[in-house]
Amino acid sequence: xxxxxxxxxxxxxxxxxxxxxxxxxxxxxxxxxxxxxxxxxxxxxxxxxxxxxxxxxxxxxxxxxxxxxxxxxxxxxxxxxxxxxxxxxxxxxxxxxxxxxxxxxxxxxxxxxxxxxxxxx
Numbered sequence: 001x002x003x004x005x006x007x008x009x010x011x012x013x014x015x016x017x018x019x020x021x022x023x024x025x026x027x028x029x030x031x032x033x034x035x036x037x038x039x040x041x042x043x044x045x046x047x048x049x050x051x052x053x054x055x056x057x058x059x060x061x062x063x064x065x066x067x068x069x070x071x072x073x074x075x076x077x078x079x080x081x082x083x084x085x086x087x088x089x090x091x092x093x094x095x096x097x098x099x100x101x102x103x104x105x106x107x108x109x110x111x112x113x114x115x116x117x118x119x120x121x
Contacts, residue, residue, distance in 0.1 A: 001036055008032075057087070088117040 008025055015022040028035060038044040085103070089096040094117050102120070106112040 001039060005032065054087075054091075085117065089120075092117045092120070094120050 008029055011021070011025045012029060015025060017023075017026065038046045082100070085100065086096040089099050099117055099120055103114055106114060
């Protein structure tokens with residue numbers, strides 16, 4: 001990382017600041033602390049691929065939740081709630097169908113305190 005930082009410092013004076021390369025070098029230098037934080041904390045990954053993979057279904061489905069596509073704003077909100085529950089189940093390694101069956105069969109019973117996906121596991 002020290003070699004890369006030295007190269008960035010040299011490039012900062014060698015490239016045109018408004019060029020694509022100049023913008024990239026400037027961005028890397030401005031965010032150097034965040035860029036190298038993974039070297040200080042052993043549990044951090046050097047990239048965010050896992051987070052990107054988790055968010056991909058959200059990004060793909062985003063347009064599906066627009067009220068025009070699902071029929072109304074209320075339906076869009078309901079779809080977003082169900083989508084959030086399903087993704088929470090996936091993160092907590094709970095079968096979404098089993099969990100939603102549990103929730104929908106007990107949602108109107110005031111005697112039952114519904115568990116969240118992380119509690120359900």
